[in-house]
Amino acid sequence: xxxxxxxxxxxxxxxxxxxxxxxxxxxxxxxxxxxxxxxxxxxxxxxxxxxxxxxxxxxxxxxxxxxxxxxxxxxxxxxxxxxxxxxxxxxxxxxxxxxxxxxxxxxxxxxxxxxxxxxxxxxxxxxxxxxxxxxxxxxxxxxxxxxxxxxxxxxxxxxxxxxxxxxxxxxxxxxxxxxxxxxxxxxxxxxxxxxxxxxxxxxxxxxxxxxxxxxxxxxxxxxxxxxxxxxxxxxxxxxxxxxxxxxxxxxxxxxxxxxxxxxxxxxxxxxxxxxxxxxxxxxxxxxxxxxxxxxxxxxxxxxxxxxxxxxxxxxxxxxxxxxxxxxxxxxxxxxxxxxxxxxxxxxxxxxxxxxxxxxxxxxxxxxxxxxxxxxxxxxxxxxxxxxxxxxxxxxxxxxxxxxxxxxxxxxxxxxxxxxxxxxxxxxxxxxxxxxxxxxxxxxxxxxxxxxxxxxxxxxxxxxxxxxxxxxxxxxxxxxxxxxxxxxxxxxxxxxxx
Numbered sequence: 001x002x003x004x005x006x007x008x009x010x011x012x013x014x015x016x017x018x019x020x021x022x023x024x025x026x027x028x029x030x031x032x033x034x035x036x037x038x039x040x041x042x043x044x045x046x047x048x049x050x051x052x053x054x055x056x057x058x059x060x061x062x063x064x065x066x067x068x069x070x071x072x073x074x075x076x077x078x079x080x081x082x083x084x085x086x087x088x089x090x091x092x093x094x095x096x097x098x099x100x101x102x103x104x105x106x107x108x109x110x111x112x113x114x115x116x117x118x119x120x121x122x123x124x125x126x127x128x129x130x131x132x133x134x135x136x137x138x139x140x141x142x143x144x145x146x147x148x149x150x151x152x153x154x155x156x157x158x159x160x161x162x163x164x165x166x167x168x169x170x171x172x173x174x175x176x177x178x179x180x181x182x183x184x185x186x187x188x189x190x191x192x193x194x195x196x197x198x199x200x201x202x203x204x205x206x207x208x209x210x211x212x213x214x215x216x217x218x219x220x221x222x223x224x225x226x227x228x229x230x231x232x233x234x235x236x237x238x239x240x241x242x243x244x245x246x247x248x249x250x251x252x253x254x255x256x257x258x259x260x261x262x263x264x265x266x267x268x269x270x271x272x273x274x275x276x277x278x279x280x281x282x283x284x285x286x287x288x289x290x291x292x293x294x295x296x297x298x299x300x301x302x303x304x305x306x307x308x309x310x311x312x313x314x315x316x317x318x319x320x321x322x323x324x325x326x327x328x329x330x331x332x333x334x335x336x337x338x339x340x341x342x343x344x345x346x347x348x349x350x351x352x353x354x355x356x357x358x359x360x361x362x363x364x365x366x367x368x369x370x371x372x373x374x375x376x377x378x379x380x381x382x383x384x385x386x387x388x389x390x391x392x393x394x395x396x397x398x399x400x401x402x403x404x405x406x407x408x409x410x411x412x413x414x415x416x417x418x419x420x421x422x423x424x425x426x427x428x429x430x431x432x433x434x435x436x437x438x439x440x441x442x443x444x445x446x447x448x449x450x451x452x453x454x455x456x457x458x459x460x461x462x463x464x465x466x467x468x469x470x471x472x473x474x475x476x477x478x479x480x481x482x483x484x485x486x487x488x489x490x491x492x493x494x495x496x497x
């Protein structure tokens with residue numbers, strides 16, 4: 001986004017160059033007189049560069065208080081805490097003074113070279129812009145709007161992807177689920193907490209596990225043979241018998257754990273549940289793996305009692321990985337609770353739950369988090385990208401339209417006699433508006449067609465970072481180009497009118 005900010009600065013520089021060169025005819029007399037009285041080209045270049053430096057310095061003086069004023073709102077939008085304190089350091093002060101000098105020079109150097117090149121005889125000649133100069137202006141306008149169209153298409157695509165991953169079914173019911181991490185109870189009190197919590201009005205399910213679903217930090221390895229081949233790496237969790245119904249996870253084959261199987265040790269093979277991704281990795285089918293004995297990396301036998309449907313316990317950037325669920329708490333005590341609430345009685349349920357917590361752990365704060373809000377943090381960077389794309393695309397289009405507005409002022413002024421003659425001959429206002437605006441709208445359309453393949457390539461690269469993604473549709477890209485074209489046309493049409 002720093003790069004996008006630089007692009008917007010470039011767009012502003014392009015506007016300055018375009019307007020300075022477009023209105024060059026108004027300064028031919030000044031340049032000619034100065035040359036007649038002895039000014040050299042170097043003197044004129046210095047004058048025009050100083051004018052550019054003065055404009056960028058005034059802009060900086062206005063921008064600093066505006067930035068300070070808007071910064072709290074910007075911080076609230078992006079969820080960060082940015083300040084201008086860096087500009088109170090020697091390095092920051094140096095940058096602050098360097099910005100107007102740098103911008104003044106790069107925006108003023110071409111107009112200075114162009115304007116100082118007029119000869120003394122320009123005063124007695126009707127000034128006509130060279131075709132090459134007009135072509136350069138058109139290329140600069142096209143470059144500006146390519147950036148604007150890419151930003152607009154990027155904004156639409158980011159928001160489409162965010163809507164997709166927010167609303168995609170995850171394979172379990174994350175709504176009205178709360179999680180409590182790091183239960184401050186011993187095992188006996190955890191069982192009491194579970195039983196008492198189940199009796200609270202509005203609580204539909206209570207389950208415990210060693211980790212919360214969105215923060216699993218252990219793994220294991222399984223194989224159909226004890227030999228050193230065919231091993232499948234799995235994410236590993238220990239859960240109780242209430243976990244599947246509380247989470248809304250569906251069984252594909254076999255059965256759930258029984259209450260008596262949730263224990264500290266296991267007689268015989270350890271009972272496990274596998275997801276479909278694990279079964280596929282073992283090159284088996286759900287119905288054939290049920291009641292099969294597998295081996296873990298240290299040679300312990302595991303009995304598969306059931307297969308669950310794949311569900312997304314990680315970010316949608318990643319495919320569903322193999323998952324192994326065990327009911328044996330060896331080395332992995334239950335320290336996380338997941339509770340399903342009735343949406344009609346959530347306030348009352350949470351109040352009673354807090355009272356129960358105070359009874360069992362009076363010195364600990366009752367701290368819980370909604371599962372959907374917790375999992376939404378996976379996509380914080382994408383959400384921030386969407387907001388910043390929206391802000392930057394708005395700024396980019398605004399800067400482009402400012403440039404068009406200024407250029408249209410020049411065009412309208414230059415063609416005022418033509419407009420008068422056309423009106424006398426019966427031309428209607430809409431014909432004149434189209435006449436004056438069509439050249440620039442043509443440039444915007446060209447920009448859109450150049451920007452579409454660039455956007456297609458760049459956004460597909462970004463979307464490839466998601467295992468689950470929305471598909472790019474060509475209408476999205478044409479919509480982005482059409483929106484920028486309409487906004488631009490309104491800008492020039494209003495001035496032309």
